Amino acid sequence: LYLLFLPLEIYSAFKWLTIPCTVFACFLYIGFxxxxxxxxxxxxxxxxxxxxxxxxxxxxxxxxxxxxxxAPDPSGFIFSQxxxxxxxxxxxxxxxxxxxxxxxxxxxxxxxxRQTLVKNYQLISEATFRKKR
Numbered sequence: 001l002y003l004l005f006l007p008l009e010i011y012s013a014f015k016w017l018t019i020p021c022t023v024f025a026c027f028l029y030i031g032f033x034x035x036x037x038x039x040x041x042x043x044x045x046x047x048x049x050x051x052x053x054x055x056x057x058x059x060x061x062x063x064x065x066x067x068x069x070x071a072p073d074p075s076g077f078i079f080s081q082x083x084x085x086x087x088x089x090x091x092x093x094x095x096x097x098x099x100x101x102x103x104x105x106x107x108x109x110x111x112x113x114r115q116t117l118v119k120n121y122q123l124i125s126e127a128t129f130r131k132k133r
Contacts, residue, residue, distance in 0.1 A: 089124050
């Protein structure tokens, strides 16, 4: 109805330009409606829609590839020299953190690391919270 009565509203101001202005307004208004309709449902089976089936298939393939290999032993990557769990705030490795907290090297287990990491995480979050204020 808006587009139907638009020429009657603007005729007094635009005179002979009423027709091109109405065509332009119709093109704009209907274009916005079409864009909104396409955005509402992007996962359909039209040519310009996103292919959700392909996305799901790719995720399925990647999950199958990930689960095809056995899970690594956590001590293999936790006690690596490259593991800095609190970087960039704290550049110590997990081994250094355990040594400072336990002062012994024979207690390097995953449970000890978890306890130490939780304690250090709390310390870092408290220090960070104080800095923000």
